[in-house]
Amino acid sequence: MKKLVILFLFMAATVQAQDGKHEKIKALKTAYITEALALTPAEAEKFWPIYNSYHDKFHALRVKERNEIFEKLREGLNKLTDAEANDLIDKNLAIESGKVQLRKQMTAELRKVISPKKIISLKKAEDDFKRELFERYRQSHEKRKD
Structure with a gap:
C-alpha cells in the first residue's frame, strides 16, 4: 500500500x-x-505497457467512430439516404468488431502477466x-x- x-x-x-x-x-x-x-510492482511493470498500447488502439477506434459516424448523425437522421444509413451501420459494425478483436488480443497478452481474476476485474x-x-x-x- x-x-x-x-x-x-x-x-x-x-x-x-x-x-x-x-x-x-x-x-x-x-x-x-x-x-x-x-x-504487484512486477505485474505493473509488465501490465502497463500492454494496457497502454491497447488503450491507444481503442482511442483510435473511438476517434474513427466519432469522425465517421457521430458527425454524420449530427447532420440529422432525416437527411440520411438509405444507402448512407446502411454505410453507417456497416461502419459501426466494423468498429464494434474491431473493439472486440482488440479486447481479445489484449486479454491474450495480459494472460501472460496477470491472473485471470485480475483480467476480469480490469473491466x-x-x-x-x-x-x-x-x-x-x-x-x-x-x-x-x-
Whole structure:
C-alpha cells in the first residue's frame, strides 16, 4: 500500500508539471486500476505497457467512430439516404468488431502477466473509474452553476 501511495504522489507531481487534464486523468486512472487490481510492482511493470498500447488502439477506434459516424448523425437522421444509413451501420459494425478483436488480443497478452481474476476485474475497474470520473465532473459542474 505504501508503494501505491508513493506511486500516486509521484504521478500527481508529474501531472502538475505537465499541467494537462488528459495527463492528470491518465495518472489517476493508472493509480485507480493499479490499486483495484492490486498489481504487484512486477505485474505493473509488465501490465502497463500492454494496457497502454491497447488503450491507444481503442482511442483510435473511438476517434474513427466519432469522425465517421457521430458527425454524420449530427447532420440529422432525416437527411440520411438509405444507402448512407446502411454505410453507417456497416461502419459501426466494423468498429464494434474491431473493439472486440482488440479486447481479445489484449486479454491474450495480459494472460501472460496477470491472473485471470485480475483480467476480469480490469473491466470492472475501468467502468468504476469512468463512473467516478463522471460523478466528480457532474458535481464540479453543479458547483459552478451555484
